Amino acid sequence: MPGGDGAVVERGNIVTRIDDVARLAGVSTATVSRALRGLPTVSAATRRRVLAAAEQLEYAVSPSASRLAGGRTGTVAVVVPRITRWFFGTVVETVEDHLHQAGYDLLLYNLGGREQIRQRVLRTANLHKRVDAIMLVATPLRPADLTALARLELPGITISSGSHVPGWPCVRIDDVAAARTATRHLLDLGHRRIAHISGDPDDELAFTTHLDRRRGYQEALRAAGIDPDPSLDVESQFTIDGGTRATAELLARGEPPTAIFAACDEMAMGAISALRDAGLRVPQDVSVIGVDDHDLARVLGLSTIAQPAAEQGRLAVRLLLDPLRTRTADPYAGQVPEQRGPDHPDDPPGQQPVILPTRLVVRDSTAPPRAH
């Protein structure tokens, strides 16, 4: 835009550039750049002058210019299946907090079950040159996705993912164990006819979570000498509606179970709704337990396996960012970072997934079966 003006898009705003700061501080732009980013090769006196000038002029770097010149975007792509679901919303909330604290921008991608979007995000070069790192939350990866991801050569992390991306750490809970605990709780109460409602593998959002939870359910049954009854195992979606539909289907199949283990709290809530509609009381007629410890679980008196959603988000940000930060100085983001010592010696994230603990929370939706 030589001599840019006139018909060109009006950009307006506060137009302080780095050379304005340099001029006011009486140094070169190179020195301003270094001072503002807290690089160690600047004298204290110079730094002070630069900071004062930047503040006086209300200077803010141009992210585009900084990114182009520096080769870093200071941005992380966060990919979730559906931001409206409790687990994903909670994870994103924590991730946003820690990412911004660390000076990173958060680019949000909500897949929403649309395969087309999935491909655009994962398989094209869309993320390429746009972000420094990728966080995939419960995003199922197909072989082609893995290939595309590998070609991007970007660092990343997965949360609650079944697929392993080579070189990417993973944070999750032990879904098999969580399901085992839930089922065992029902068994301990005396239940024998325990149904399971879970995710649909044909769903475009299919992820391995539900497979693991089913496995835990079946393991617990077998350990108690019970052969899993396929007619008590219904697949639907990981949503309230999915739980309602699955439960209706379950009831339509004949004699109701005395207990239902729902693969997530939202399905459990749907189950409670369907049971109520069918005139069955919870827990007198049918016990219900879920997984998550959704905000509303307490309100509904829902027994559940609590999982630390926020903690998974927090940890994921740390595992993702720590390696990035030791590479080079962060771009100036309004305040000069403290000068760092040598690399923190506290992050040896191996290739093993980091497993966070879950916890059985007994409320009012589970009780011994009546016949007992």
Add this chain to the structure above:
Amino acid sequence: MPGGDGAVVERGNIVTRIDDVARLAGVSTATVSRALRGLPTVSAATRRRVLAAAEQLEYAVSPSASRLAGGRTGTVAVVVPRITRWFFGTVVETVEDHLHQAGYDLLLYNLGGREQIRQRVLRTANLHKRVDAIMLVATPLRPADLTALARLELPGITISSGSHVPGWPCVRIDDVAAARTATRHLLDLGHRRIAHISGDPDDELAFTTHLDRRRGYQEALRAAGIDPDPSLDVESQFTIDGGTRATAELLARGEPPTAIFAACDEMAMGAISALRDAGLRVPQDVSVIGVDDHDLARVLGLSTIAQPAAEQGRLAVRLLLDPLRTRTADPYAGQVPEQRGPDHPDDPPGQQPVILPTRLVVRDSTAPPRAH
């Protein structure tokens, strides 16, 4: 980064640049740039060759370079109080969809009630040079915020906001009317002792929504010849917990009301929980109605005033983007846009807020009072 290599941050990835495409297509980079963005000043034959070359090389523009040269970021900042709350999650989900469809990136800011974050986002030059537009969802604006926003000179839009930013359109519901309808529903059922639980003005997230809803509540009472009883009006937070606390407080004050109008569904759910804990049945002992039509409202049988959250998000994106798009061509984002005719003549968004309709949804949580 002259001769960049060696110790420099390894950037890796697919390194096709615009001149690779130009060389392969046998044209200048200027022509590649124009062809890829669908500008009209390129011959069909040339365009075809450029597209083929870009595809063959899997070329993707560098957003940083494009933004720096073009002066547009192709990014919108979306600011919400708490992404985990139903209304905001639902709005963001729709907004994300439409923004990405239009080729824009979404930078997410979750205020989380932290005044410090609010200031960083709204009052500093943080957004400046970083986004082309701002969407503020239910974000309360103080005079200093308005000044700061005005200085940014960025286009923007507010959803569900009490504050008017000069030049920004606003999408919302009529909160006063919604509250009036809810209260009148309770009056029509025969209730006279109708309590109201609502948001706390001292809350850092305080927004005018709750003031409007209280006004509607009081107007409906007065229209029915009832003087609003301050002891039946409790302030708390717009959350489940807030609803629980407010209701507990209400019950502690003496004779319970026969009905509660909660300012949002989440508060209503908290109210139901508190009532149950107090041994009161809904709706036999106390009726409860909220506002929103939260996903769980149906499950809980909660009567409510439904508001179109997704529709507000969709409309907001349109009102925000339409004026932007007529200014200049969108940057290349992987596929060439169809060539546009002259500006759409279909967007005359005045300074008047766009008010979307609400709707009374009667479920099982409201019934005539027993005494009646």
Add this chain to the structure above:
DNA sequence: CTGAAAGCGCTTACAG
């Protein structure tokens, strides 16, 4: 319809 060249606003070796 197309190209040469300037310019967007930074950061980074390099040389001192």
Add this chain to the structure above:
DNA sequence: CTGAAAGCGCTTACAG
């Protein structure tokens, strides 16, 4: 510790 200058990869008047 600091500066001059190249370069990051695009887009845009301008001239044809």
